[in-house]
Amino acid sequence: MYVCICKNVTDRQIRQAVYQQDVSNIRELRSCLGACDQCGKCARDAKEIIREAASERMMMETHAAMAS
Numbered sequence: 001m002y003v004c005i006c007k008n009v010t011d012r013q014i015r016q017a018v019y020q021q022d023v024s025n026i027r028e029l030r031s032c033l034g035a036c037d038q039c040g041k042c043a044r045d046a047k048e049i050i051r052e053a054a055s056e057r058m059m060m061e062t063h064a065a066m067a068s
């Protein structure tokens, strides 16, 4: 699903940026994918996706640490 229409950025791309490039806030997302730097209407949704993905990532890392 497209989150940032201005820059054609999807929720999947945002999640990948969190998982693979340590993106943790809008400023870093803007720098990484260019999202949220024009009209700004996507910022609230993008922020929520970053928060969810960061939480999922932390849970996966915790499970991996416990398994090793």
Ligand code: FES
Pocket: 003, 004, 005, 006, 007, 035, 036, 037, 038, 039, 040, 041, 042, 043
């Ligand atoms: S929809 Fe993301 S900057 Fe406009």
